[in-house]
Amino acid sequence: MKKATIVTAFLNYDYRTRIVYLEKFLVSKGFDVEIITSNYDHRNKREYFSSRNNVTILNVPFYKKNFSLRRILSHLSFSRSVRKYLERSESDFVYVITPPNFLFKYMGKYKIAHKDVKVIFEIEDLWPESMPISVTIKKLCHVPFIIWRKLRDNNICKADGIVYECELFRNILGKSNYNTVNEVLYLTKDDVWDESYHRNFAEDGTVNLLYLGSINNLIDVDLIVDTLIYFNKKRKTCLQIIGQGEKSLELMEKCKQGGVRYINHGSIYNDEDKKKVISKCDYALNIMKDTVCVGATMKSLEYLHYGLPIINNIKGDTKKIVIDYKCGINISKVDYEHEIDKLLSVDDDEYEKMRNAARCVYSEFFSPQSYYSKMNDFYLKIIGKE
Missing domain, CATH: 3.40.50.2000 (Glycogen Phosphorylase B;)
Known part of the structure; x- marks a missing residue:
């Protein structure tokens, strides 16, 4: 052989x-x-x-x-x-x-x-x-x-x-x-998606944002928190965290200082347990430091697999995918407020189109x-x- x-x-x-x-x-x-x-x-x-x-x-x-x-x-x-x-x-x-x-x-x-x-x-x-x-x-x-x-x-x-x-x-x-x-x-990633991943709207109108993965020194904690604070000004917001890392405490402390509610679920590896959290979430955060040279992340793969539109600042491949497939928004430190306003104005039909687009991207590329x-x-x- x-x-x-x-x-x-x-x-x-x-x-x-x-x-x-x-x-x-x-x-x-x-x-x-x-x-x-x-x-x-x-x-x-x-x-x-x-x-x-x-x-x-x-x-x-x-x-x-x-x-x-x-x-x-x-x-x-x-x-x-x-x-x-x-x-x-x-x-x-x-x-x-x-x-x-x-x-x-x-x-x-x-x-x-x-x-x-x-x-x-x-x-x-x-x-x-x-x-x-x-x-x-x-x-x-x-x-x-x-x-x-x-x-x-x-x-x-x-x-x-x-x-x-x-x-x-x-x-x-x-x-x-x-x-x-x-x-x-x-x-x-193997496809474990099913219909139950569809959004489970929060009864009190809260926007739930997901951060999934390692919370390390590659992520832009300040831009993540600024994004959350702006969301929270416009609509009640909660950060759902699945993961851990050396920047975990900093992220949670800055959320607390900014008045943003968060729930830390720790590391979850079982897809059924992930589903319980992800089904509550409206969007997902794919935000790293500008100095990091990367075109696609494991985070974005996970998010797109679960049909979650992404809030992204990764350049290269992911930025182009978001533009071409309309499966979320691209933000930067200078224009995140304008982009978030557009995201908050989408109706249910537009939102479902973004979710479907996310799944299409997963199927085609990942x-x-x-x-x-x-x-x-x-x-x-x-x-x-x-």
């Missing part, structure tokens, strides 16, 4: 949104699939374990700070170890999810030494472009950041194919791929069927006709 190897440093939070579908696809093509990952859970800063039989875990140095020499050494260690492991393991197809950027360097070397092995790079994030750091720090770290970026840019063309998580990433890196076969494949279809086209370009 042919062997395919999936490489990811962050299996603990990549598996359900990407790798499970990639693994199923490769199995359908007759591959025996192995996954290589690290023994460190970056999000929770603790050791990672897996009970899956086809997962190989490589030991790496642990770290506590996201911006630290020890984190760099951890990523370097993982990338080196992956190449050494692959030298001992015969693979026909190697699919590498990046970052870390060191993977581009070491897997580029691996490809040069194994020309018969098909190597794919998936660009899941851009480092350092998407790092949530100030312009001042970026200027101070200009030279190290150039070196960091060139680990990717100088080696990306060595792959047989490139998968981009969004069109924005492809546009940014287009000059680096040197006409390599490439495709945009969005994050994916459903498993869409993923498998595009992945098959990409695969055939890499392998050739079967």
Whole structure:
């Protein structure tokens, strides 16, 4: 049997949104699939374990700070170890999810030494472009950041194919791929939607806004709270929170200071339990810092799957989708009031059209069927006709 190897440093939070579908696809093509990952859970800063039989875990140095020499050494260690492991393991197809950027360097070397092995790079994030750091720090770290970026840019063309998580990433890196076969494949979620997700109007006229996902240093807490405060001036508003993170307390404290009611449900992973909260909600918040370079988020996928119109400030793919499909509104720090006024003026028919549009976007771009279809086209370009 042919062997395919999936490489990811962050299996603990990549598996359900990407790798499970990639693994199923490769199995359908007759591959025996192995996954290589690290023994460190970056999000929770603790050791990672897996009970899956086809997962190989490589030991790496642990770290506590996201911006630290020890984190760099951890990523370097993982990338080196992956190449050494692959030298001992015969693979026909190697699919590498990046970052870390060191993977581009070491897997580029691996490809040069194994020309018969098909190597794919998936660009899941851009480092350092998407790092949530100030312009001042970026200027101070200009030279190290150039070196960091060139680990990717100088080696990306060595792959047989490139998968981009969004069109924005492809546009940014287009000059680096040197006409390599490439495709945009969005994050994916199984369809568990049913009619009961339709809006359950609050009896007292409250507008319920949903925030779902990690509450981390990538989100723009101030713009979220300003949006909530303006909503609350116009109509009684409540923020429904599903998730947690290092910015949770700040978000809730600023809501309290602004007189905005919120309900913190914590982390919910079960779809039936999510449904109880989501069925109360009218709109969903998809708001991140301007300094973050991203075109589509897991949050927006979740929202659109549940048929919730989004209040969005993400540029690139999501901004265009909102404009083209009219499944919500795009806001910025300078014009959120005007856009919210328009949202508050929609009648029931217009609102249902937005909800239906959200579901259409999910089906077209984010459903498993869409993923498998595009992945098959990409695969055939890499392998050739079967």
